[in-house]
Amino acid sequence: MQLPDLEAWAIFARVAELGSFAAAAEALGITQPTVSKAIARLERRMGTPLLHRTSRRMSLTAAGEAAVERATRLLAEGEAVEAAITAQAVSPRGHVRMAAPMSFGVAHLAPLLPTFMSRFPDVTLELALSDETVDLVGGGFDLAVRIGNLDDSSLIARRLCGVRILLVGAPAYFERMGRPKHPRELATHRGLTYAYAKPGAAWRFHHPRQGDYSVGVPSVLRANNAEALTPALLAGMGLALQPEFLVWRELRRGALEVALPGWQPPEIAVHVVMPPGRGRPARVQALIDHLARRLAQAPWAAEA
Incomplete structure (x- = not known):
């Protein structure tokens, strides 16, 4: 099936409206030929x-008369589509689907959304929370917030801010089990571990003078949501490597303390990732820029 020549019909509509090839060419910004x-x-x-x-005038034939109304509608529809897209580019509108980890999404993303919604009332949002890695393309997501080191992939990624990982425990734990002075001592301590970390993975640390050290820590509790470890931490049941955004309030009030000062676990980061090969609508870019600005101001955020 041959596609209709929409460009030619649009030109025909303008010629019929203005009554000459020269006037139509000037109005459309094209040449008379x-x-x-x-x-x-x-x-x-x-x-x-x-x-x-003729040399003096131009008029529609019977076929031209039959076609001109529909051709004019085609031209008007094309102009309306371009106007709508241009308006959207200037003023974001439409729907955005975003995925994020559960605890981070509840505690740190959801509170940022009301100001975005107030600023962009024509954008609607859908937030899907799960600690599992979602399929952006298959799930129809515009973007996802991911925390940690990104695997190599075809996804487009933007780093929003850094996140410190801290080894923390309750004062009651240190009173009962002692306070480790070197990572090697952790082999005799009790670990509270995140289930999405590799099973049996060693805890890694870096010291500016003493270098790197890795140690296996016996796990007494594993959970697939890092926030679920907090009650056991506060009860003094063990030590955990936790992102600072989960424990900064408890650290501030003294309910948790940092173990092994000077030994730093590898830092991670908050990224936003997007499907490959898509243009980025204004509504998606506006949301990403909003999150980047606000997260950079968080009390727990490290440099982006």
């Missing part, structure tokens, strides 16, 4: 003249 070729192309395709042309 381009107008002539478009009309000739239509007439060959239709097998009949659309315009009567």
